[in-house]
Amino acid sequence: MAKITVNKDLASERAKCEFNVEELTNYLDGGRENTARRRRMEDKVLSVKELRDEIPEEYLSHKEKYENAIRKAVLFYKVQKSLDDPNQSDHERIRNSYRSTITSAIFKDNSPLTLHIVMFIPAIIGQGNDEQREYWLKRAKNMEIIGTYAQTELGHGTFLRGLETTATYDPATEEFVLHSPTLTAYKWWPGGLAHTANYCVVMAILYTKSKNCGIQPFIVQIRDEETHMPLPGIKLGEIGAKLGYNTVNNGFLGFxxxxxxxxxxxxxxxxxxxxxxxxxxxNSKLTYGTMVYVRVLIVNNMANLLAKAVTIAIRYSAVRRQSKLKPEDPEPQILDYVTQQHKLFIGIATSHAYSRTALWLWDHYAKVTSELNAGKLDNLPELHSLACCLKVLSSVDAAVFVERSRLACGGHGYMLSSNLPQTYGLVTPASTFEGENTVLLLQVARSLVKAWQQMLNGRQLAPSMAYLADQKQLDRWDGSVNGIIRAFQKVARGKLAFSVANFEKYQKMGLSREDAWNKASVQLTAAAESHGRAIVVQVFKTETDRIASSLSPPLRKALDQLVELFTLYWALERLGDLLLYSPLSEVDVRDMQARYEELLEKIRPNAVGLVDGFDIRDEILNSALGAYDGRVYERLMEEALKSPLNAEPVNSSFHKYLKPFMQGKL
Amino acid sequence: MAKITVNKDLASERAKCEFNVEELTNYLDGGRENTARRRRMEDKVLSVKELRDEIPEEYLSHKEKYENAIRKAVLFYKVQKSLDDPNQSDHERIRNSYRSTITSAIFKDNSPLTLHIVMFIPAIIGQGNDEQREYWLKRAKNMEIIGTYAQTELGHGTFLRGLETTATYDPATEEFVLHSPTLTAYKWWPGGLAHTANYCVVMAILYTKSKNCGIQPFIVQIRDEETHMPLPGIKLGEIGAKLGYNTVNNGFLGFxxxxxxxxxxxxxxxxxxxxxxxxxxxNSKLTYGTMVYVRVLIVNNMANLLAKAVTIAIRYSAVRRQSKLKPEDPEPQILDYVTQQHKLFIGIATSHAYSRTALWLWDHYAKVTSELNAGKLDNLPELHSLACCLKVLSSVDAAVFVERSRLACGGHGYMLSSNLPQTYGLVTPASTFEGENTVLLLQVARSLVKAWQQMLNGRQLAPSMAYLADQKQLDRWDGSVNGIIRAFQKVARGKLAFSVANFEKYQKMGLSREDAWNKASVQLTAAAESHGRAIVVQVFKTETDRIASSLSPPLRKALDQLVELFTLYWALERLGDLLLYSPLSEVDVRDMQARYEELLEKIRPNAVGLVDGFDIRDEILNSALGAYDGRVYERLMEEALKSPLNAEPVNSSFHKYLKPFMQGKL
Incomplete structure (x- = not known):
């Protein structure tokens, strides 16, 4: 790397960091070798000049954005391909690449080929028989065909059984007839479907011998391989502009x-x-596996996106000086305001919490998958419930703390050159895709209510729910991290007991089971959320203790502070719950508040080191506010000057409209 | 209006509404005449075909968006001008137009001429002497010149004294020399500054006789009136793309x-x-007036934008059917899910709360302004504190509930054709502009701490803070709306007392006053927020009681339900505070939760009527999901087909990149 001049405030922040930043990076990557591998990959991709944009995407028209994305996507694919390590298994490759965010250096708004890799190929692997796998995987992996995965319809999302597209078998010709009986039956949303893919896995209700045989997957050619024209009987197009993901080319499809x-x-x-x-x-439950897999990826992705936002906001807060703390002093770094620390440090801790949790869940997933392959299904329901729960919490928290990071940068966070709005655009859809969050929380609640009844029947509970069986009240408040975790478990247990009681009360009052469930659902989702909170805090604590034991004391201390901050933050956020379900007193509240403020003070000198430790390169951050050198204002101006509107001193609309208007001639 | 076919679910919702929707609209508009006037204006503006876009803005390039906005802005200005009622005073005009949102029918992202009207002209009125007013107002009001207002700099926002731009008086030539000594001194953000305005009010530090005489306003020509070229010694351009407001043409300016x-x-x-x-x-405090004025407008604007979002989400939720409540029934309207009601009804209530509060604040502002003109300044500090506080709360709540409305529409809310993302883009900057929210909360905290000390000295407090003087604890929980309001006051008082105690404790521990303030600031801002909550609930209750007394019983009942819902919602959100500072018990919590759920059930049949009552025309809603007729899916498809990408079955990038790539030739 060429020598760079670093803003002096940032430089002095780095000088005072108490731990070794490289050690933190290695810890996050899962070892020195992984860090080195990730960096090699980043170097390679970023050395390809054609992958960089001369004019930032945000200045292009919607159509130009897509065309530019296709140009880069094919190039990016080839570079990535050349980096594949043939000695790694799929499992290793994915686990080792959990901190790779290089795609976002090339596509601020993601690639139109993503669904081909992430959904089309896995669907063939998961659903195709050996012959089909053999034929289609070869073509798909060679990119002879480009596919996507079409399940959601214009009128139907999370509720699979509501899908309307039909596939009716005609034995006379040995064909399936695919049909969209209504407008709401149109497939809607699949990435790449609009103008990119020529094949597609379509989920449709199978009818054969006049019988509904449920939702089945079909591989369907949608465009001619030579001309790319939509085939007869197929209506295709894009669904229009969105809050984000605009270069993903989401499409519709009717038969x-x-x-x-x-x-x-x-x-x-x-x-x-x-x-x-x-x-x-x-066994239809086997398809759970894929859903769980995608949700693990989401938890991890949320951690990465949050790391990005908080890196930008912390570095900016070290450079930005504003207002006065003391009349005689210069304007302080805004990072010195305790309110700013309160806004941002929790974002660092939360990113750590979810990246730990995602890895823990990933290993859990791998274990259950290997059990599944051996025919053992016992642990699948718990895994499913965990994945739902953690997908919900990570997506909600990441959205909140990414926005908080953006707002903590004041007006400048509103500029696209900060890359904070786009980061939110990538985080927020995770609340509605791959299972809408409220629907998922209700599924978690269902598993909790089931566990509750099992407990009453004296049966053993799955490990993550075992705490529900402990009926003993806490006899005194224990403010240690482990003590607070136990209190969180009491909260989850108490809220669950309360919502079960209500659910039963409503039934006794004459409501049907379904209406009673609906009526209790605000509390049931709240109980499911509390269950998730208890799990995340516990996993964060346990996994950090386990993995960080071999680290140097200064880094270990910094990580312990993050765990404690995360725990205290949520305890203070959930005071009402703790006051109701644990022996917390007013004095204890004061004490926690004071400890929380002390922790902010302790973390303050390490704040820049902590985000440097995420090791997110400038090209990936894509942010005038967050670059490593802290040249915030210079970069803001440099980015502004890239706007095509700035290429001319006078815009043509002056002569056409403004001047005649001002002269009263319009 | 031509006859329209309405979705049958929406039609049956309307049939079951228990009050007269037109009566609600008149109530919100402040009388039947105001409703009629507003509708006439909307009809007139919407009858101008050239003001409508053939291709939705989101498909244009950044530059095209600006050019299209200028085209419409001059036309829109002329139409509006023709509607001015010469018999109305400015005060009347503004108060009567608080529910006018017609601008957003023409500009999804606002007009480049807005700052001319909202800031440039008022700055001349407020800061110019008679001669200057005479000369400049005539030119500005005739649109012979177009101006904007430049205060914020690249490196300086909320803290006025930090501005760097200098204006040095040269008596030899009787001129001021304007200069930007650094990059951070560049003016940054003013709307219309980039390519639209040719004049500008610039705030700069005045130096004369080598003395710093503080920040003063200057009217500066920035572009040639004939050629529109930037004048010599002036550097101008646009600051680049943003999360929203892209057609506002925000610019930078260096001297x-x-x-x-x-x-x-x-x-x-x-x-x-x-x-x-x-x-x-x-008296420098006189300039407070303008800031207060702008903040009142923000509170009102937040109420209007939230009304828009919740109208879209409620209508969509009545049309959308998803999942199963009962196996034998068809998929229910998602509005029947209690979790959905929990997400959305609070949005309706919150819009009502802030539109009431904005009017109350506006009248308060008018009263204090007339006192000011008579030389009486006593009530200014309280007004300032109230305006800060309500600006913060309304912007925070509107952002939260607009996003909640968007997410409640699932994936479709992510589409720009829903107009929900753009609505968020207009709401969220209110948290950082016109005083960053945390800075404002600290100002409110300062006024509260001052009041606290006055109270200890036995002095009388301003009416909105009088409750601080009441030291009596509540002896029992009173769950009525008024009882909960009193409890909220106890919460605010308790949190203030606690943060004052900490502030003092930190000083006794040896910290300077400023460091102690900073260290206590997380709790101080929380106390200020609680003070604001107490005020909003009380004003909402009192003003609704006062104004709704003459309404028909069914409407009155519906409004009372909104007030109660708002109160219970916040009580349940702030359980921890209430448990600490009021005699709330666990049983009372259960009771409130049950009442809250009953209220959702009672409001359910009126939900569509309540949003219909906001009377926001389809052209203003601009939403495929929220139109009056509920043709959700048809409109989503119609909007999608407007994408220029859909004009060609095969995009040129296929031949250029995709095909060679798939054939292995790239």
Whole structure:
């Protein structure tokens, strides 16, 4: 790297950091080798000049943005391909790349080829029989075809059984007839579907011998391989501009009695024979696996996006000077305001909490998957519930703390050159995609209520729910991290007991089970949320203790401070719950508040070191406010000057409209 | 209006509404005549075809968006001008137009001429002497010149004394020399400054006879009136793309020893004579008035934007059907889920709360202003504190509930055709502009701490703080709305007492007053927030009681339910505070929770009627999800088809990049 001049405030922050930043980076990456591998990959990708934009994306028209994204996507794919390590298994590759965010250096708004990799290929692997895998995977992995995955419809999302697209088997021609009976049956949302993909895995209700055989997957060609024209009987287009992800090319897809050969149904699980006989799959629960996998990725992604936002905000807060603390002193760094520390340090801790939790969940997932392959399904429901819960909490918290980071940068955070608004644009959809958050919380609540009843029947509970069986009240307040974790468990247990009681009360009052459930659902979701909080704090604490034991004392101390900050922050946020369900007193509240403020003070000198430790390169941060050198104002101006409006001193609209108007001639 | 076919679910919602929707609209508008006037204005503006966009703004490039905005801005100005009622005073006009949101039908992202009207002209009125008013107002009101207001600098925002731009008086030529000594001194942010305005009110530090005479206003020509070229010594441009407000044309401005005549200093308050003698203004507090005025407008604007978001989300929730409540029933309207009601009804209530509060504050402002003109300044500090406080709370709440409305629409809320993301883009900057929220809360805290000390000295407090003097604890929990309001006051008082105690404790521990203040600031801002909550609930209750007394019983009942919902919602949100500072018990908490759920049930049949009552026309809502007719899916598709990407079945990037790539030739 060329020598750079660093803003002097940032330099002095770095000088006073109490731990070794490189050690922190290695800890986050899971070892020195992983750090080195990640950096090599970043160097390689960033050395390709054609992958950089001369004019920032935000100045292009919607159509130009897409065309530019395709240009870069094919190039990016080739560079990535050249970096694949053939000696790594898929599992290793994914686990080792959890901190890789290089894609966002190339696409502020993601790539139109993402769904091909993340959904199309896995769907073939998961749902295709051996023959289908053999044929389609080869074509897909060679990029001879580009695919996507179409499940959601214009009128139907989380509730799978509501899908309307039909696939009716015609034994006369041995074909399926795909049809969209209504406008609401149109597929809507799949990335790459609009103008990029020529194949697509389509989820549709199978009808054979006049019987509804449930939702099944079909691989469907949608565009001609030579001309790229949509095939007859297929209506395709893009769904329009969005808050973010605009270069992903989300599309719609409608069928007008479109016929496909029988072998295009993916038949790993269920099958239809030539004469139309339907054979059901062995276990429908196996499809849970993919959903869980995607949700683990989301938790991890939330941690990475939050790390990005908080890196930008902390560095900016070290450079920005504003107002007066003392009349005789110069304007202080805004990072010296305790209110600013209160806004931002929790973001650092939260990113750590979810990246730890994501890895823990990933290992849990791997274990349950290998059990599944051995035919053991016992631990699947708990895993499913955990993944739902953690997807919800991580997406909610990341959205809140990314926005808080943006707002902590004042007006400048509103500028796209800060890259904070776009980061929010990538974080917030996680609250509604891959299972809408409230629906997921209600699923978690369902698993908790079930566990509650099992407990009453004296049965053993899954490990993450075992605390529900402990009926003993806490006899005194214990303000240690472990003590607060136990109090959080009491809160979750208390809220669950309360909502179960209400659920039962409503039934006794004459409501149906379903209406009673609905009526209690505000409290049930609150109980599920509390359960999730208890888990995240505990996993963060336990995993940090386990992995950080071999670290140097200064780093260990810094990490312990983050765990404690995270715990105290949530205890103070949930005072009402703790006052109701634990022996917390007013004096204890005062004490926690004072400890929280002391912690902010202790973390303050390490704040820049902590975000430097995330080791997010300037090209990935993409932010005038957050670059390593802290040249905030110079970069803001440099970015502004890239606006095409600044290429001309006078815009043509002056002559056309403004001047005649001012002269009273319009 | 032409006859329209309304979605049958929406039609049946309307049939079951228990009050007269038109009566609600008149109540919100402040009378039948105001409703009629507003509608006439809307009809007139919307009848101008050229003001509508053929291609939605979001598909244009940044530059095209600006050019299109200028085209419409001059036209819109003329139409508006033709609607001015010469018989109305400014005060009446503004008060009567508080529910007018027609601008947003024309500009999703606001107009580049807004600052001319909202800041440039008022600055001349407020700061110019009679001669200057006479000359400049005529030119400005005739639109012979277009101006803006430049205060904020690249490196300096809320803290006025930190500004760097200098205006040095040169008695030899009787000119001021304007200069930007550094990059951070560049003016940054003013709307219209980049390519639209040719004049500008500039705030700069005045130096005369080598003395710093503080920040003063100057009217500066920045572009040639004929050619629109920036004048020599002036650097101008736009600051770049933003999260929203992209058509507002925010700009930067730097001076290189640029000279202007002496009479360009606006001299209503301070003056500089020909020989350079400086005369200070009579009372610098008078400038508070304008800040308060702008903050009142913000509170009102937040209420209007929230009304828009919640109208969209409630109508969509009545049309959207998803999942199952009962196996045998069809998919229910999502509005039937209690969790959905919990997300949205508070948004309706909050919009009502802030539109009431804004009017109350406006009348308060008018009263204090007339006192000011009579030389009485006593009530100014309280007004200032109230305006700060209500600006903060309304901007925070509106942002939260607008986002909640968007997320309650699931994935479709992420689409720009919902207009929900853009609505958030207009709401969220209110948290940082016109006084950053945390800075304002600390100002409120300062006024509260001062009041606290006055109270200890036995002095009488301003009416909105009088409750601080009541030292009596509540002896039992009173769950009525008025009882909860009193409890909120106890919370505010308790939190203030606690933070004052800490502030003093830190000083006794040896910290300077300033460091102690900083260390206590997390709690001080929390106390200020609680004070604001107490005020909003009380004003909402009192003003609704006062004004709604003449309404029909069914509407009155519906409004009372909103007041109660708002009160209970915040009580449940602030349980920890209430448990600490009021005699609330666990049983009372259960009771409130049950009442809250019952209220949701009672409001449910009126939900669509309540948002219909906001009477926001489809052209203003600009939303495929929220239109009056509920043709949600048809409109989503119609909007999608407007994307220029959909004009061609195959995008050129296929031939250029994708095909060679898929054939392995790239």
């Amino acid at each position: 007008d009695n479109h016929r496909i050969p029988r072998d295009r149904m993916l038949m790993r699980n269920a099958q239809v024979s030539k004469d139309g006989t339907f054979t059901a799959g062995a | 290189d020893n640029h000279r202007i005549p002496r009479d360009r200093m606006l001299m209503r308050n301070a003056q500089v004579s020909k020989d350079g003698t400086f005369t200070a203004g009579a």
